[in-house]
Amino acid sequence: MNAETISRVAVALTIAGSDSGGGAGIQADLRTFAFHCVHGTSAITCVTAQNTLGVTRVDAIPPEAVVAQIQAVVEDIGVQAAKTGMLLNQEIISAVAQQVKALQISNLVVDPVMVSRTGAQLIDDDAVKTLRDALIPQATIVTPNRYEAQILSGLPINSLDDMGAAAQIIYETLGAKAVLVKGGGMQGNLRGVDIWFDGEKLEVLTTKLVETKNTHGTGCTLSSAIAANLAMGKDLWPAVQQAKEYVTNALTCSINIGKGQGPVGHFFPLLHN
Numbered sequence: 001m002n003a004e005t006i007s008r009v010a011v012a013l014t015i016a017g018s019d020s021g022g023g024a025g026i027q028a029d030l031r032t033f034a035f036h037c038v039h040g041t042s043a044i045t046c047v048t049a050q051n052t053l054g055v056t057r058v059d060a061i062p063p064e065a066v067v068a069q070i071q072a073v074v075e076d077i078g079v080q081a082a083k084t085g086m087l088l089n090q091e092i093i094s095a096v097a098q099q100v101k102a103l104q105i106s107n108l109v110v111d112p113v114m115v116s117r118t119g120a121q122l123i124d125d126d127a128v129k130t131l132r133d134a135l136i137p138q139a140t141i142v143t144p145n146r147y148e149a150q151i152l153s154g155l156p157i158n159s160l161d162d163m164g165a166a167a168q169i170i171y172e173t174l175g176a177k178a179v180l181v182k183g184g185g186m187q188g189n190l191r192g193v194d195i196w197f198d199g200e201k202l203e204v205l206t207t208k209l210v211e212t213k214n215t216h217g218t219g220c221t222l223s224s225a226i227a228a229n230l231a232m233g234k235d236l237w238p239a240v241q242q243a244k245e246y247v248t249n250a251l252t253c254s255i256n257i258g259k260g261q262g263p264v265g266h267f268f269p270l271l272h273n
């Protein structure tokens with residue numbers, strides 16, 4: 001039997017941290033790419049010892065090693081979209097921002113991972129400044145959660161109006177082409193409601209609230225699904241709407257493992273076909 005090869009496949013790159021528990025980070029990103037039939041490539045920025053209860057240790061990868069991974073992928077394989085996740089420190093963020101510019105990576109989704117939904121700080125303080133000044137301005141879309149949007153906008157966020165105001169401030173001050181403020185960390189009927197702003201349209205993006213404690217990796221899954229859709233050539237707004245559907249489906253088949261917050265599942269096409 002002749003082997004069949006596939007040469008016309010979309011390629012996406014994730015620049016992010018490893019989650020040993022497999023729910024977030026690189027592991028979630030590559031899984032999301034695969035379920036979109038997009039070939040996933042990676043540049044690992046840090047290694048976390050992590051499970052459903054939290055992070056117990058983080059080791060940084062040297063910035064030069066992060067750069068080498070990005071160059072190896074882009075210069076040979078080429079990517080149609082990329083996403084950034086946990087970048088950990090100022091040196092790594094600065095190196096990544098330089099590579100994005102030098103290699104002219106377009107379709108860049110920046111998930112500005114700084115604070116987890118449980119409120120735990122995931123990157124150093126001085127890294128936030130470099131994220132704002134060097135990386136977010138190059139983003140096609142930036143996807144902060146409630147706490148990250150508070151840091152980036154300087155506004156306390158307690159209502160839908162606050163989310164909208166923060167999205168506008170982030171758009172106007174930081175220069176990303178679009179902003180999606182995610183509502184997984186909001187209370188009551190705002191939980192799971194996101195706000196989009198692209199300089200023209202302020203839209204409420206909502207599907208349905210999924211009652212589950214297993215929400216680990218929602219943010220990584222959403223930003224990777226956006227990147228996968230962009231890699232396949234979709235326009236930004238449909239890419240975001242379809243990614244929101246994807247993450248909602250993933251929440252509906254989340255995985256009850258570990259003693260804490262389990263991960264979202266990606267098996268719904270297999271479970272529901």
Ligand SMILES: Nc1ncnc2c1ncn2[C@@H]1O[C@H](COP(=O)(O)OP(=O)(O)OP(=O)(O)O)[C@@H](O)[C@H]1O
Nearest residue numbers: 117145182183184185192193209210217218219220
């Ligand atoms: N219980 C839920 N029901 C429906 N949608 C949800 C729920 N929790 C989170 N979401 C959605 O998941 C996406 C990710 O948002 P969230 O605020 O959880 O990001 P995050 O804090 O970056 O995630 P992570 O836990 O990976 O750090 C958003 O579209 C959000 O609305």
Ligand SMILES: Cc1ncc(CO)c(N)n1
Nearest residue numbers: 017018019024025048086
């Ligand atoms: C490695 C990694 N990236 C991102 C997040 C945010 O969910 C996490 N918990 N761990």
